[in-house]
Amino acid sequence: xxxxxxENSGVAHVQFFGADAPYDASIPITKALDKFGDVLxxxxxxxxxxxxxxxxxxxxxxxxxxxxxxxKWLERIAVSKNESGSSWQSGYAYKGTPPNIKSFDGVxxxxxxxxxxxxxxxxxxxxxxxxxxxxxxxxxEVKGWAWAGGGRNIYRVDLSIDGGKTWxxxxxxxxxxxxxxxxxxxxxxxxxxxxxxxxxxAGTELELIVRAVDSSYNHQPEHPDLVWNLRGILxxxxxxxxxxxxxxxx
Amino acid sequence: xxxxxxENSGVAHVQFFGADAPYDASIPITKALDKFGDVLxxxxxxxxxxxxxxxxxxxxxxxxxxxxxxxKWLERIAVSKNESGSSWQSGYAYKGTPPNIKSFDGVxxxxxxxxxxxxxxxxxxxxxxxxxxxxxxxxxEVKGWAWAGGGRNIYRVDLSIDGGKTWxxxxxxxxxxxxxxxxxxxxxxxxxxxxxxxxxxAGTELELIVRAVDSSYNHQPEHPDLVWNLRGILxxxxxxxxxxxxxxxx
Numbered sequence: 015x016x017x018x019x020x021e022n023s024g025v026a027h028v029q030f031f032g033a034d035a036p037y038d039a040s041i042p043i044t045k046a047l048d049k050f051g052d053v054l055x056x057x058x059x060x061x062x063x064x065x066x067x068x069x070x071x072x073x074x075x076x077x078x079x080x081x082x083x084x085x086k087w088l089e090r091i092a093v094s095k096n097e098s099g100s101s102w103q104s105g106y107a108y109k110g111t112p113p114n115i116k117s118f119d120g121v122x123x124x125x126x127x128x129x130x131x132x133x134x135x136x137x138x139x140x141x142x143x144x145x146x147x148x149x150x151x152x153x154x155e156v157k158g159w160a161w162a163g164g165g166r167n168i169y170r171v172d173l174s175i176d177g178g179k180t181w182x183x184x185x186x187x188x189x190x191x192x193x194x195x196x197x198x199x200x201x202x203x204x205x206x207x208x209x210x211x212x213x214x215x216a217g218t219e220l221e222l223i224v225r226a227v228d229s230s231y232n233h234q235p236e237h238p239d240l241v242w243n244l245r246g247i248l249x250x251x252x253x254x255x256x257x258x259x260x261x262x263x264x
Numbered sequence: 265x266x267x268x269x270x271e272n273s274g275v276a277h278v279q280f281f282g283a284d285a286p287y288d289a290s291i292p293i294t295k296a297l298d299k300f301g302d303v304l305x306x307x308x309x310x311x312x313x314x315x316x317x318x319x320x321x322x323x324x325x326x327x328x329x330x331x332x333x334x335x336k337w338l339e340r341i342a343v344s345k346n347e348s349g350s351s352w353q354s355g356y357a358y359k360g361t362p363p364n365i366k367s368f369d370g371v372x373x374x375x376x377x378x379x380x381x382x383x384x385x386x387x388x389x390x391x392x393x394x395x396x397x398x399x400x401x402x403x404x405e406v407k408g409w410a411w412a413g414g415g416r417n418i419y420r421v422d423l424s425i426d427g428g429k430t431w432x433x434x435x436x437x438x439x440x441x442x443x444x445x446x447x448x449x450x451x452x453x454x455x456x457x458x459x460x461x462x463x464x465x466a467g468t469e470l471e472l473i474v475r476a477v478d479s480s481y482n483h484q485p486e487h488p489d490l491v492w493n494l495r496g497i498l499x500x501x502x503x504x505x506x507x508x509x510x511x512x513x514x
Contacts, residue, residue, distance in 0.1 A: 166480075231379065
Protein backbone atom coordinates (compact mmCIF):
# COMPACT_ATOMS: atom_id res chain seq x y z
CA UNK A 15 0.00 0.00 0.00
CA UNK A 16 2.96 2.30 -0.30
CA UNK A 17 3.57 2.80 3.44
CA UNK A 18 6.83 0.85 3.32
CA UNK A 19 8.06 3.06 0.48
CA UNK A 20 7.51 6.11 2.65
CA GLU A 21 8.81 4.63 5.90
CA ASN A 22 11.96 2.92 4.60
CA SER A 23 13.19 4.62 1.44
CA GLY A 24 13.43 8.27 2.41
CA VAL A 25 11.13 9.11 -0.51
CA ALA A 26 9.07 12.09 0.65
CA HIS A 27 7.78 13.87 -2.46
CA VAL A 28 6.05 13.19 -5.79
CA GLN A 29 7.15 15.50 -8.59
CA PHE A 30 5.04 16.44 -11.62
CA PHE A 31 6.60 17.76 -14.86
CA GLY A 32 4.53 19.71 -17.39
CA ALA A 33 5.08 20.03 -21.15
CA ASP A 34 5.42 23.80 -20.62
CA ALA A 35 8.95 23.07 -19.37
CA PRO A 36 10.45 24.09 -17.06
CA TYR A 37 7.17 24.08 -15.14
CA ASP A 38 7.23 21.46 -12.42
CA ALA A 39 5.93 21.12 -8.87
CA SER A 40 5.68 18.49 -6.16
CA ILE A 41 3.50 17.37 -3.27
CA PRO A 42 4.28 15.34 -0.14
CA ILE A 43 4.03 11.62 -0.98
CA THR A 44 1.70 11.05 1.97
CA LYS A 45 -0.87 13.25 0.21
CA ALA A 46 -0.41 11.34 -3.06
CA LEU A 47 -0.80 7.93 -1.36
CA ASP A 48 -3.65 8.93 0.99
CA LYS A 49 -6.72 6.97 -0.12
CA PHE A 50 -8.91 9.79 1.18
CA GLY A 51 -6.65 12.47 -0.38
CA ASP A 52 -8.35 12.13 -3.78
CA VAL A 53 -5.34 13.14 -5.90
CA LEU A 54 -6.12 12.48 -9.59
CA UNK A 55 -4.15 11.84 -12.74
CA UNK A 56 -7.02 13.25 -14.80
CA UNK A 57 -7.62 12.67 -18.52
CA UNK A 58 -11.30 13.62 -18.58
CA UNK A 59 -13.38 16.50 -17.28
CA UNK A 60 -17.17 16.01 -17.06
CA UNK A 61 -16.83 12.81 -19.13
CA UNK A 62 -14.97 14.43 -22.02
CA UNK A 63 -11.27 14.90 -22.84
CA UNK A 64 -9.81 17.79 -20.82
CA UNK A 65 -9.62 20.94 -23.01
CA UNK A 66 -6.06 22.18 -23.74
CA UNK A 67 -6.67 25.39 -21.81
CA UNK A 68 -7.46 23.31 -18.72
CA UNK A 69 -4.27 21.23 -19.03
CA UNK A 70 -5.33 18.34 -21.30
CA UNK A 71 -4.65 15.70 -22.46
CA UNK A 72 -3.43 14.79 -18.93
CA UNK A 73 -3.47 16.97 -15.84
CA UNK A 74 -2.74 16.40 -12.16
CA UNK A 75 -5.47 17.47 -9.71
CA UNK A 76 -4.40 17.93 -6.07
CA UNK A 77 -7.51 18.93 -4.12
CA UNK A 78 -6.98 20.98 -0.98
CA UNK A 79 -3.57 22.27 -2.13
CA UNK A 80 -2.68 25.53 -3.85
CA UNK A 81 -3.52 25.04 -7.53
CA UNK A 82 0.11 25.56 -8.60
CA UNK A 83 0.57 21.87 -7.62
CA UNK A 84 -2.15 20.70 -10.08
CA UNK A 85 0.33 20.57 -12.97
CA LYS A 86 -1.11 20.98 -16.50
CA TRP A 87 0.00 19.16 -19.69
CA LEU A 88 1.59 16.40 -17.63
CA GLU A 89 4.54 14.57 -19.21
CA ARG A 90 6.24 12.81 -16.32
CA ILE A 91 5.87 11.82 -12.64
CA ALA A 92 8.86 11.08 -10.37
CA VAL A 93 9.28 10.22 -6.69
CA SER A 94 12.14 11.84 -4.83
CA LYS A 95 13.67 12.64 -1.46
CA ASN A 96 13.48 16.38 -2.14
CA GLU A 97 10.67 18.63 -3.26
CA SER A 98 10.66 20.23 -6.71
CA GLY A 99 13.50 22.68 -7.31
CA SER A 100 11.35 24.93 -9.50
CA SER A 101 10.92 28.59 -8.72
CA TRP A 102 7.23 27.93 -8.00
CA GLN A 103 8.24 25.54 -5.23
CA SER A 104 11.76 26.17 -3.96
CA GLY A 105 11.94 29.73 -5.27
CA TYR A 106 10.20 32.81 -3.97
CA ALA A 107 6.92 32.47 -5.89
CA TYR A 108 5.00 30.50 -3.26
CA LYS A 109 6.95 31.16 -0.08
CA GLY A 110 5.05 32.84 2.74
CA THR A 111 7.93 34.80 4.23
CA PRO A 112 7.74 36.50 7.66
CA PRO A 113 6.77 40.17 7.96
CA ASN A 114 10.30 41.41 8.72
CA ILE A 115 11.58 40.31 5.30
CA LYS A 116 11.21 43.45 3.18
CA SER A 117 13.49 42.39 0.30
CA PHE A 118 14.64 39.07 -1.18
CA ASP A 119 18.26 40.31 -1.48
CA GLY A 120 20.49 37.84 0.33
CA VAL A 121 17.56 35.85 1.71
CA UNK A 122 18.11 32.07 2.05
CA UNK A 123 14.76 30.85 0.69
CA UNK A 124 15.47 27.28 1.80
CA UNK A 125 14.69 28.50 5.34
CA UNK A 126 11.03 29.00 4.39
CA UNK A 127 8.46 26.38 3.45
CA UNK A 128 6.61 26.31 0.13
CA UNK A 129 2.85 26.71 0.20
CA UNK A 130 0.86 23.52 -0.13
CA UNK A 131 -2.40 23.87 1.85
CA UNK A 132 -4.04 27.29 2.06
CA UNK A 133 -5.69 28.81 5.16
CA UNK A 134 -9.44 29.29 5.67
CA UNK A 135 -11.05 32.10 3.70
CA UNK A 136 -14.45 33.50 2.65
CA UNK A 137 -15.92 36.06 0.28
CA UNK A 138 -19.11 38.12 -0.06
CA UNK A 139 -20.46 37.92 -3.64
CA UNK A 140 -23.84 39.66 -3.06
CA UNK A 141 -24.33 42.57 -2.52
CA UNK A 142 -21.55 44.04 -4.65
CA UNK A 143 -19.14 46.50 -3.08
CA UNK A 144 -20.48 50.06 -3.38
CA UNK A 145 -24.14 49.02 -3.59
CA UNK A 146 -26.83 51.23 -2.12
CA UNK A 147 -29.66 50.08 0.12
CA UNK A 148 -32.89 51.81 1.06
CA UNK A 149 -33.17 53.37 4.51
CA UNK A 150 -36.46 51.43 4.94
CA UNK A 151 -34.77 48.03 4.53
CA UNK A 152 -34.23 46.48 7.94
CA UNK A 153 -32.29 43.53 6.56
CA UNK A 154 -30.23 42.73 3.47
CA GLU A 155 -29.74 39.42 1.70
CA VAL A 156 -26.07 38.41 1.58
CA LYS A 157 -24.50 35.50 -0.35
CA GLY A 158 -21.01 34.15 -0.83
CA TRP A 159 -18.65 31.23 -0.44
CA ALA A 160 -16.10 29.94 2.04
CA TRP A 161 -13.29 27.41 1.69
CA ALA A 162 -10.34 25.99 3.60
CA GLY A 163 -7.23 24.14 2.43
CA GLY A 164 -6.46 20.53 3.29
CA GLY A 165 -10.06 19.51 2.72
CA ARG A 166 -11.16 21.06 6.00
CA ASN A 167 -14.89 21.70 6.14
CA ILE A 168 -16.50 25.08 6.76
CA TYR A 169 -18.09 24.86 10.21
CA ARG A 170 -19.38 28.42 10.50
CA VAL A 171 -19.68 31.68 8.56
CA ASP A 172 -20.10 34.84 10.67
CA LEU A 173 -21.33 38.21 9.38
CA SER A 174 -21.07 41.64 11.00
CA ILE A 175 -22.38 45.09 10.08
CA ASP A 176 -20.90 46.90 13.11
CA GLY A 177 -17.15 46.38 12.63
CA GLY A 178 -17.06 43.00 14.38
CA LYS A 179 -18.71 44.00 17.67
CA THR A 180 -21.64 41.63 16.99
CA TRP A 181 -22.01 38.72 14.56
CA UNK A 182 -24.76 36.60 13.06
CA UNK A 183 -24.41 33.25 11.30
CA UNK A 184 -25.06 32.45 7.67
CA UNK A 185 -26.97 29.34 6.57
CA UNK A 186 -24.53 26.91 4.97
CA UNK A 187 -25.84 25.65 1.61
CA UNK A 188 -24.33 23.65 -1.27
CA UNK A 189 -21.00 22.13 -0.24
CA UNK A 190 -21.83 22.01 3.46
CA UNK A 191 -22.42 18.24 3.28
CA UNK A 192 -18.98 17.29 1.95
CA UNK A 193 -17.28 14.40 3.83
CA UNK A 194 -15.17 15.19 6.90
CA UNK A 195 -11.86 16.79 5.91
CA UNK A 196 -12.51 15.98 2.25
CA UNK A 197 -14.27 19.27 1.53
CA UNK A 198 -12.38 20.09 -1.66
CA UNK A 199 -15.06 22.44 -3.04
CA UNK A 200 -16.48 25.77 -1.90
CA UNK A 201 -19.26 25.88 0.67
CA UNK A 202 -21.91 28.36 -0.44
CA UNK A 203 -23.78 30.37 2.19
CA UNK A 204 -26.65 32.84 2.51
CA UNK A 205 -27.66 35.20 5.28
CA UNK A 206 -30.24 37.85 6.08
CA UNK A 207 -28.25 40.53 7.90
CA UNK A 208 -30.24 42.88 10.11
CA UNK A 209 -29.44 46.56 9.78
CA UNK A 210 -30.06 48.24 13.16
CA UNK A 211 -32.16 51.45 13.00
CA UNK A 212 -29.26 53.70 14.04
CA UNK A 213 -27.33 52.65 10.90
CA UNK A 214 -30.26 53.18 8.52
CA UNK A 215 -29.72 56.92 8.11
CA ALA A 216 -29.60 58.38 4.61
CA GLY A 217 -26.05 58.75 3.33
CA THR A 218 -24.51 56.44 5.95
CA GLU A 219 -21.61 54.26 4.83
CA LEU A 220 -21.87 50.68 6.06
CA GLU A 221 -19.23 47.95 6.12
CA LEU A 222 -20.37 44.36 5.80
CA ILE A 223 -17.81 41.84 7.10
CA VAL A 224 -17.55 38.07 6.64
CA ARG A 225 -15.27 35.56 8.36
CA ALA A 226 -15.33 31.76 8.28
CA VAL A 227 -14.30 29.02 10.73
CA ASP A 228 -12.98 25.68 9.49
CA SER A 229 -13.13 22.15 10.93
CA SER A 230 -9.95 22.79 12.96
CA TYR A 231 -11.59 25.94 14.41
CA ASN A 232 -9.08 28.09 12.60
CA HIS A 233 -10.31 31.68 12.10
CA GLN A 234 -9.47 34.28 9.47
CA PRO A 235 -7.28 37.17 10.65
CA GLU A 236 -8.94 40.53 11.24
CA HIS A 237 -6.59 42.66 9.12
CA PRO A 238 -4.20 42.02 6.20
CA ASP A 239 -1.25 43.51 8.13
CA LEU A 240 -1.40 40.50 10.47
CA VAL A 241 -0.40 38.19 7.61
CA TRP A 242 1.69 40.62 5.51
CA ASN A 243 4.47 39.08 3.40
CA LEU A 244 6.66 40.38 0.62
CA ARG A 245 4.92 38.40 -2.14
CA GLY A 246 1.48 39.52 -1.03
CA ILE A 247 0.16 35.97 -0.97
CA LEU A 248 -1.88 34.06 1.64
CA UNK A 249 -4.02 37.07 2.59
CA UNK A 250 -7.09 35.45 4.12
CA UNK A 251 -8.17 38.36 6.30
CA UNK A 252 -11.85 39.26 6.81
CA UNK A 253 -13.60 40.27 3.59
CA UNK A 254 -15.16 43.73 3.89
CA UNK A 255 -17.72 45.24 1.52
CA UNK A 256 -18.75 48.91 1.65
CA UNK A 257 -22.44 49.72 1.26
CA UNK A 258 -24.31 53.02 1.25
CA UNK A 259 -27.72 53.96 2.59
CA UNK A 260 -29.47 55.94 -0.16
CA UNK A 261 -29.85 59.65 0.34
CA UNK A 262 -33.46 60.63 1.03
CA UNK A 263 -33.90 62.47 -2.24
CA UNK A 264 -32.36 59.60 -4.32
CA UNK B 265 -8.48 -1.45 2.76
CA UNK B 266 -11.69 -0.13 4.26
CA UNK B 267 -12.49 2.41 1.53
CA UNK B 268 -15.51 0.40 0.38
CA UNK B 269 -16.86 0.37 3.94
CA UNK B 270 -16.72 4.14 3.99
CA GLU B 271 -17.99 4.73 0.47
CA ASN B 272 -20.86 2.23 0.37
CA SER B 273 -22.16 1.58 3.87
CA GLY B 274 -22.84 5.02 5.24
CA VAL B 275 -20.52 4.24 8.16
CA ALA B 276 -18.85 7.55 9.07
CA HIS B 277 -17.66 7.28 12.68
CA VAL B 278 -15.77 4.98 15.03
CA GLN B 279 -17.01 5.04 18.62
CA PHE B 280 -14.92 4.22 21.68
CA PHE B 281 -16.50 3.19 25.01
CA GLY B 282 -14.59 3.50 28.29
CA ALA B 283 -15.03 1.46 31.47
CA ASP B 284 -15.80 4.73 33.27
CA ALA B 285 -19.29 4.49 31.70
CA PRO B 286 -20.99 6.50 30.40
CA TYR B 287 -17.77 7.99 28.97
CA ASP B 288 -17.63 7.52 25.20
CA ALA B 289 -16.43 9.51 22.21
CA SER B 290 -15.98 9.03 18.47
CA ILE B 291 -13.79 10.11 15.56
CA PRO B 292 -14.46 10.22 11.81
CA ILE B 293 -13.77 6.79 10.30
CA THR B 294 -11.48 8.34 7.66
CA LYS B 295 -9.12 9.36 10.48
CA ALA B 296 -9.24 5.84 11.98
CA LEU B 297 -8.51 4.18 8.60
CA ASP B 298 -5.89 6.69 7.40
CA LYS B 299 -2.59 4.82 7.24
CA PHE B 300 -0.79 8.08 7.95
CA GLY B 301 -3.27 9.05 10.71
CA ASP B 302 -1.42 6.96 13.32
CA VAL B 303 -4.45 6.16 15.51
CA LEU B 304 -3.46 3.54 18.11
CA UNK B 305 -5.23 0.94 20.21
CA UNK B 306 -2.46 1.19 22.81
CA UNK B 307 -1.69 -1.42 25.48
CA UNK B 308 1.88 -0.28 26.22
CA UNK B 309 3.58 3.04 26.95
CA UNK B 310 7.38 3.19 26.64
CA UNK B 311 7.48 -0.64 26.40
CA UNK B 312 5.56 -1.25 29.61
CA UNK B 313 1.86 -1.77 30.43
CA UNK B 314 0.01 1.56 30.47
CA UNK B 315 -0.48 2.77 34.09
CA UNK B 316 -4.11 2.91 35.25
CA UNK B 317 -3.93 6.71 35.63
CA UNK B 318 -3.03 6.95 31.94
CA UNK B 319 -5.95 4.75 30.84
CA UNK B 320 -4.48 1.21 30.98
CA UNK B 321 -4.81 -1.65 30.34
CA UNK B 322 -6.04 -0.45 26.91
CA UNK B 323 -6.36 3.14 25.72
CA UNK B 324 -7.17 4.78 22.38
CA UNK B 325 -4.67 7.39 21.15
CA UNK B 326 -5.91 9.78 18.44
CA UNK B 327 -3.01 12.08 17.59
CA UNK B 328 -3.89 15.52 16.24
CA UNK B 329 -7.36 15.48 17.79
CA UNK B 330 -8.56 16.97 21.08
CA UNK B 331 -7.53 14.50 23.79
CA UNK B 332 -11.15 13.88 24.82
CA UNK B 333 -11.24 11.44 21.86
CA UNK B 334 -8.31 9.37 23.24
CA UNK B 335 -10.65 7.27 25.39
CA LYS B 336 -9.14 5.69 28.53
CA TRP B 337 -9.94 2.22 29.99
CA LEU B 338 -11.27 1.05 26.62
CA GLU B 339 -13.94 -1.70 26.71
CA ARG B 340 -15.54 -1.59 23.28
CA ILE B 341 -15.18 -0.15 19.75
CA ALA B 342 -18.14 0.26 17.36
CA VAL B 343 -18.59 1.70 13.87
CA SER B 344 -21.70 3.77 13.21
CA LYS B 345 -23.42 6.23 10.92
CA ASN B 346 -23.63 8.83 13.68
CA GLU B 347 -21.06 10.28 16.02
CA SER B 348 -21.10 9.53 19.74
CA GLY B 349 -24.17 10.79 21.56
CA SER B 350 -22.21 11.53 24.75
CA SER B 351 -22.24 14.97 26.32
CA TRP B 352 -18.52 15.29 25.48
CA GLN B 353 -19.35 14.92 21.80
CA SER B 354 -22.96 15.77 20.99
CA GLY B 355 -23.51 17.80 24.15
CA TYR B 356 -22.18 21.24 25.00
CA ALA B 357 -18.81 20.20 26.48
CA TYR B 358 -16.79 20.41 23.26
CA LYS B 359 -18.92 22.59 21.02
CA GLY B 360 -17.32 25.82 19.80
CA THR B 361 -20.46 27.94 19.65
CA PRO B 362 -20.57 31.35 17.90
CA PRO B 363 -20.05 34.56 19.89
CA ASN B 364 -23.70 35.60 19.85
CA ILE B 365 -24.74 32.55 21.90
CA LYS B 366 -24.65 33.86 25.49
CA SER B 367 -26.69 31.04 27.11
CA PHE B 368 -27.39 27.39 26.29
CA ASP B 369 -31.12 27.79 27.13
CA GLY B 370 -33.11 26.63 24.12
CA VAL B 371 -30.04 26.20 21.92
CA UNK B 372 -30.17 23.32 19.42
CA UNK B 373 -26.66 21.92 19.92
CA UNK B 374 -26.99 19.64 16.87
CA UNK B 375 -26.49 22.81 14.78
CA UNK B 376 -22.88 23.06 15.99
CA UNK B 377 -19.99 20.68 15.30
CA UNK B 378 -18.03 18.89 17.99
CA UNK B 379 -14.34 19.68 18.32
CA UNK B 380 -11.98 17.16 16.74
CA UNK B 381 -8.86 18.98 15.49
CA UNK B 382 -7.63 22.02 17.41
CA UNK B 383 -6.29 25.25 15.87
CA UNK B 384 -2.63 26.38 15.88
CA UNK B 385 -1.29 27.64 19.22
CA UNK B 386 1.97 28.51 20.99
CA UNK B 387 3.24 29.32 24.47
CA UNK B 388 6.17 31.12 26.07
CA UNK B 389 7.68 29.00 28.91
CA UNK B 390 10.80 31.11 29.58
CA UNK B 391 10.95 33.82 30.91
CA UNK B 392 8.09 33.42 33.37
CA UNK B 393 5.36 36.06 33.47
CA UNK B 394 6.31 38.87 35.85
CA UNK B 395 10.06 38.32 35.56
CA UNK B 396 12.42 41.25 35.77
CA UNK B 397 15.27 42.00 33.39
CA UNK B 398 18.27 44.28 33.78
CA UNK B 399 18.24 47.59 31.93
CA UNK B 400 21.70 46.67 30.55
CA UNK B 401 20.43 43.51 28.82
CA UNK B 402 19.94 44.23 25.13
CA UNK B 403 18.40 40.85 24.44
CA UNK B 404 16.56 38.16 26.36
CA GLU B 405 16.53 34.41 25.82
CA VAL B 406 13.00 33.11 25.20
CA LYS B 407 11.84 29.48 24.97
CA GLY B 408 8.55 27.71 24.43
CA TRP B 409 6.52 25.34 22.31
CA ALA B 410 4.03 25.50 19.44
CA TRP B 411 1.55 22.95 18.14
CA ALA B 412 -1.29 22.61 15.64
CA GLY B 413 -4.13 20.08 15.37
CA GLY B 414 -4.52 17.63 12.51
CA GLY B 415 -0.78 16.88 12.52
CA ARG B 416 -0.01 20.19 10.82
CA ASN B 417 3.61 21.20 11.21
CA ILE B 418 4.80 24.44 12.79
CA TYR B 419 6.28 26.50 9.94
CA ARG B 420 7.15 29.65 11.86
CA VAL B 421 7.16 31.14 15.36
CA ASP B 422 7.13 34.97 15.54
CA LEU B 423 8.03 37.03 18.61
CA SER B 424 7.32 40.70 19.32
CA ILE B 425 8.25 43.05 22.14
CA ASP B 426 6.47 46.11 20.72
CA GLY B 427 2.83 44.98 20.66
CA GLY B 428 3.05 43.33 17.26
CA LYS B 429 4.47 46.26 15.26
CA THR B 430 7.67 44.29 14.52
CA TRP B 431 8.45 40.58 14.74
CA UNK B 432 11.48 38.31 14.82
CA UNK B 433 11.57 34.55 14.26
CA UNK B 434 12.44 31.84 16.74
CA UNK B 435 14.72 28.93 15.85
CA UNK B 436 12.64 25.77 15.61
CA UNK B 437 14.21 22.92 17.63
CA UNK B 438 13.04 19.44 18.69
CA UNK B 439 9.87 18.46 16.86
CA UNK B 440 10.56 20.66 13.84
CA UNK B 441 11.58 17.60 11.75
CA UNK B 442 8.32 15.66 12.15
CA UNK B 443 6.90 14.28 8.87
CA UNK B 444 4.60 16.48 6.78
CA UNK B 445 1.16 16.81 8.40
CA UNK B 446 2.04 14.06 10.89
CA UNK B 447 3.44 16.47 13.48
CA UNK B 448 1.59 15.03 16.46
CA UNK B 449 4.05 16.40 19.06
CA UNK B 450 5.02 19.88 20.16
CA UNK B 451 7.67 21.82 18.26
CA UNK B 452 10.08 23.42 20.73
CA UNK B 453 11.60 26.80 19.87
CA UNK B 454 14.16 29.28 21.15
CA UNK B 455 14.82 32.92 20.37
CA UNK B 456 17.03 35.81 21.39
CA UNK B 457 14.67 38.79 21.42
CA UNK B 458 16.30 42.20 21.10
CA UNK B 459 15.09 44.87 23.51
CA UNK B 460 15.40 48.26 21.80
CA UNK B 461 17.13 50.96 23.91
CA UNK B 462 13.96 53.05 24.28
CA UNK B 463 12.27 50.15 26.13
CA UNK B 464 15.21 49.51 28.46
CA UNK B 465 14.28 52.17 30.99
CA ALA B 466 14.12 51.25 34.67
CA GLY B 467 10.59 50.37 35.80
CA THR B 468 9.23 49.93 32.27
CA GLU B 469 6.64 47.20 31.78
CA LEU B 470 7.26 45.10 28.67
CA GLU B 471 4.97 42.66 26.91
CA LEU B 472 6.50 39.72 25.08
CA ILE B 473 4.20 38.18 22.46
CA VAL B 474 4.39 34.87 20.59
CA ARG B 475 2.33 33.62 17.64
CA ALA B 476 2.82 30.55 15.46
CA VAL B 477 2.03 29.71 11.83
CA ASP B 478 1.14 26.15 10.80
CA SER B 479 1.63 24.19 7.57
CA SER B 480 -1.65 25.54 6.18
CA TYR B 481 -0.44 29.10 6.94
CA ASN B 482 -3.11 29.46 9.59
CA HIS B 483 -2.29 32.16 12.14
CA GLN B 484 -3.31 32.59 15.78
CA PRO B 485 -5.86 35.35 16.45
CA GLU B 486 -4.61 38.57 18.01
CA HIS B 487 -7.10 38.75 20.91
CA PRO B 488 -9.31 36.23 22.78
CA ASP B 489 -12.47 38.23 22.01
CA LEU B 490 -12.06 37.24 18.34
CA VAL B 491 -12.69 33.58 19.25
CA TRP B 492 -14.95 34.05 22.28
CA ASN B 493 -17.46 31.27 22.98
CA LEU B 494 -19.70 30.40 25.92
CA ARG B 495 -17.64 27.38 27.01
CA GLY B 496 -14.38 29.32 26.94
CA ILE B 497 -12.66 26.67 24.82
CA LEU B 498 -10.53 26.93 21.67
CA UNK B 499 -8.79 30.13 22.77
CA UNK B 500 -5.62 30.10 20.67
CA UNK B 501 -4.94 33.83 20.69
CA UNK B 502 -1.42 35.26 20.93
CA UNK B 503 0.33 34.37 24.20
CA UNK B 504 1.48 37.49 26.05
CA UNK B 505 3.94 37.59 28.95
CA UNK B 506 4.53 40.73 31.06
CA UNK B 507 8.12 41.56 32.00
CA UNK B 508 9.61 44.41 34.01
CA UNK B 509 12.83 46.33 33.62
CA UNK B 510 14.45 46.48 37.08
CA UNK B 511 14.36 49.77 38.88
CA UNK B 512 17.83 51.39 39.02
CA UNK B 513 18.14 50.97 42.79
CA UNK B 514 17.00 47.33 42.73
